[in-house]
Amino acid sequence: MAAPSISLGLLSDFAVSPKPSSALHLRVRCSFENLKGQRVAVVGLGASGRAAAKLALSRGASVVAIDKNEQLVPLEGDPQFSEYTDLKTILGYCDSKQLANTDRVVVSPGVPLWEYGLSSFLHSGKLVMSELDFAAEMLPQDMKIIAVIGTNGKSTVTSFSGQVAIILNLTSDHLERHKTMKNYAEIKCRLFSHMKHTKLAVLPVDNCNVARVGGYPGIKMDFKTKVTTFSFPTTGFVAHLQLGDLKALGAHNESNAAVAAFSVLGLDVGIDCEFIESTVGILSILPHRMQVVCTDADGITWVDDSKATNIESTLTGLKGFKEQKAVVLLGGLAKALNEQDTSGFEQLIDVLKHHKGVVTFGSSGAMIQKTLCDGGLRIPCVRAMNLEEAVHIAKSMATYG
Numbered sequence: 051m052a053a054p055s056i057s058l059g060l061l062s063d064f065a066v067s068p069k070p071s072s073a074l075h076l077r078v079r080c081s082f083e084n085l086k087g088q089r090v091a092v093v094g095l096g097a098s099g100r101a102a103a104k105l106a107l108s109r110g111a112s113v114v115a116i117d118k119n120e121q122l123v124p125l126e127g128d129p130q131f132s133e134y135t136d137l138k139t140i141l142g143y144c145d146s147k148q149l150a151n152t153d154r155v156v157v158s159p160g161v162p163l164w165e166y167g168l169s170s171f172l173h174s175g176k177l178v179m180s181e182l183d184f185a186a187e188m189l190p191q192d193m194k195i196i197a198v199i200g201t202n203g204k205s206t207v208t209s210f211s212g213q214v215a216i217i218l219n220l221t222s223d224h225l226e227r228h229k230t231m232k233n234y235a236e237i238k239c240r241l242f243s244h245m246k247h248t249k250l251a252v253l254p255v256d257n258c259n260v261a262r263v264g265g266y267p268g269i270k271m272d273f274k275t276k277v278t279t280f281s282f283p284t285t286g287f288v289a290h291l292q293l294g295d296l297k298a299l300g301a302h303n304e305s306n307a308a309v310a311a312f313s314v315l316g317l318d319v320g321i322d323c324e325f326i327e328s329t330v331g332i333l334s335i336l337p338h339r340m341q342v343v344c345t346d347a348d349g350i351t352w353v354d355d356s357k358a359t360n361i362e363s364t365l366t367g368l369k370g371f372k373e374q375k376a377v378v379l380l381g382g383l384a385k386a387l388n389e390q391d392t393s394g395f396e397q398l399i400d401v402l403k404h405h406k407g408v409v410t411f412g413s414s415g416a417m418i419q420k421t422l423c424d425g426g427l428r429i430p431c432v433r434a435m436n437l438e439e440a441v442h443i444a445k446s447m448a449t450y451g
Contacts (some may be wrong), residue, residue: 084188086110091149093166094158095122095139101171102156102181104130114152116144116166146170153177156184199309205267303340303370306321340367349450361394368401376405377444381412395421402427407447409433411440 086354090106092099115125115137124139125131140148146167147153148312153169155175158438163169172178213244236332274427311326336355353376368378384393395418402408402422408428410418417431436442 053304056089058172074303084109084319088112089114089151089155090114090153091155093117093149093155094161095119095125096158098129099158100125100128100179102184104134105185106156107131107134107137110447114148115139116148117141118144118165148440153432154179154184156181183208211297277351342372351449365398365401368398368405371405376407377407377447378402378405379409379437379444380412380418381410381415381434381440383412384414384417384426396425398422399425399427403429405429406449407431407444409440409443409447411435 053206067322074084085106086109088111090103090111091101091114092106093116095103095115099115099117113125113134113136116139118141120140122144123138124219126139131137131252144166149166149171155171156179157163161168163172168178173263303402311323314321314326336357338354341354343352343354355367357394358367359382364380368376380398384395393414397424408419408422408427409432410416410422411434415433419431422431432443432447434443
């Protein structure tokens with residue numbers, strides 16, 4: 051029987067922890083004046099937006115930094131920008147004329163294109179780009195790059211060209227900006243339009259919006275034996291990888307490791323499957339991503355998956371428990387996640403019915419409980435007033451085995 055095709059999850063679930071003596075440091079040398087005389091607008095001043103502003107300033111550009119949040123600290127007041135003088139921060143309302151007088155506009159992925167007149171600038175031919183596009187322009191042309199995007203991955207890109215390009219997943223978490231899943235998928239798939247020659251692309255086979263741009267998947271995995279098979283039909287390349295030493299919890303993390311390995315093979319830098327197998331044992335989960343916190347005196351294992359902030363990632367985490375039964379804590383502040391304008395928690399019912407119980411909490415706790423119970427969930431579903439009470443209830447419900 052053929053091994054089942056996998057669905058791709060979060061590649062960023064993994065971190066390699068090398069010995070301090072073997073740490074690798076890469077420094078890119080390029081001109082520090084390649085933007086001299088240019089005026090750059092940076093729209094959206096989160097961590098990546100601030101990094102884009104600093105990059106532009108370090109390359110000799112003058113920068114106007116824009117964000118509608120009036121509570122932010124202007125960049126001029128940030129010690130990291132103290133050495134730069136050709137800088138102006140605009141918080142709150144911003145007239146589109148401020149952007150019209152710039153040479154290029156760098157936009158955060160969280161800023162809708164209908165704000166600040168951005169869509170009109172796109173049609174006029176002005177250089178409007180993502181933060182990642184902007185950063186990529188500063189890299190040497192011959193540098194090999196793995197480009198990873200997805201709802202739970204990195205920013206939307208429009209001209210970034212990677213040696214290996216991966217769309218991990220697409221969920222309805224950003225429809226407030228993209229309106230429809232079809233439009234969202236088309237924007238993400240622009241990543242492939244700049245790939246040339248024999249570069250490698252990987253897509254999630256179970257997403258109809260993106261799978262149609264590619265052929266059949268090149269990664270198959272037997273979850274019982276933890277053996278992954280890679281095949282690249284156009285070149286005849288076939289390889290097998292043993293993931294038995296992987297310490298990560300969850301079938302989706304095994305899938306992620308397979309995708310990561312395939313990406314490295316696609317770079318064609320002389321790394322083979324045997325070398326990758328030797329490093330599998332040092333992969334470790336980043337905090338709050340199916341992270342085993344402890345196993346208590348009663349033999350109950352506590353797992354932190356609080357990074358799962360949308361329905362799809364929560365569903366993937368729950369499926370990762372395989373035959374283990376868990377008491378599941380669900381809570382926080384929910385938002386409309388899908389095109390039907392529902393919370394989406396009803397999608398969890400089928401997988402939850404195999405577990406021991408559910409405890410809801412937070413401002414959306416009552417809504418989550420009602421959605422699950424009205425949808426036919428038959429295991430205990432209890433509402434707690436806060437996270438602390440939810441933990442106490444979960445402990446009383448959990449049993450060993």
